[in-house]
Amino acid sequence: MVKKNACVFISGFGSNLKSLISRSRDPNFPVRISLIISNRSTAKGLLHAKKNSIPFVVIDTAKNNYEIIILNLLKKYQITLICLAGYMKILSNKFIKSFNNNILNVHPSLLPKYKGLNTFKKVLNNNEVKTGCTVHFVNEKLDSGKIIIQKVFYVEKKDNLKTLKDKTQQLEYKAFPEAIIKIYRKN
Ligand code: GRF
Numbered sequence: 001m002v003k004k005n006a007c008v009f010i011s012g013f014g015s016n017l018k019s020l021i022s023r024s025r026d027p028n029f030p031v032r033i034s035l036i037i038s039n040r041s042t043a044k045g046l047l048h049a050k051k052n053s054i055p056f057v058v059i060d061t062a063k064n065n066y067e068i069i070i071l072n073l074l075k076k077y078q079i080t081l082i083c084l085a086g087y088m089k090i091l092s093n094k095f096i097k098s099f100n101n102n103i104l105n106v107h108p109s110l111l112p113k114y115k116g117l118n119t120f121k122k123v124l125n126n127n128e129v130k131t132g133c134t135v136h137f138v139n140e141k142l143d144s145g146k147i148i149i150q151k152v153f154y155v156e157k158k159d160n161l162k163t164l165k166d167k168t169q170q171l172e173y174k175a176f177p178e179a180i181i182k183i184y185r186k187n
Helices: 013-023 046-051 066-076 091-100 119-125 161-185
Strands: 004-010 033-039 057-058 078-083 103-107 129-137 147-153
Touching: 004 013, 013 033, 013 046, 013 161, 033 066, 033 078, 033 147, 046 057, 057 078, 066 091, 078 161, 103 161, 119 129, 119 161, 129 161, 147 161
Parallel strands: 004 033, 004 078, 033 057, 078 103
Antiparallel strands: 103 129, 129 147
């Protein structure tokens, strides 16, 4: 199988990045992680890039033309899929359009419920019976693109912000690679 080149965008811890790198080692996994982009030089996730000798770039988002810099990098590394894994910057409409239908995001709720931040708090405040994660295509509206995959678990009485986050992330590590397999199986 000829693997496509994927770029993972991160801002923080990079645990989803870690799981994607690990899954991408499977020869049958449709993509290889060829580039990692972070908007924060202190992002812990960059360690996974270093450990696995994957090229990474820290982007200075204070620069007006930073998205053009990213697009040039994506071209250089022949990237055909972008995975947003905890990337905390909003991409411009122009950027999203130029990568139409090839940007995925993982979100820690069962979209369309609880778009944006503080999902676990909202889940607890609303006494949700179940929650989970969603991997979706990115469009011009926040957390609103077509859903590829969702994974669900039941909220327990003893759950708190931390346990909800842990349980959700455990599902994300499975959901993101599965979503990638699913979109390439279809095409
Ligand atoms: C993930 O849990 C995801 O739901 C959200 O950001 C978090 C990033 O975590 N979009 P990590 O950096 O992958 O550990």
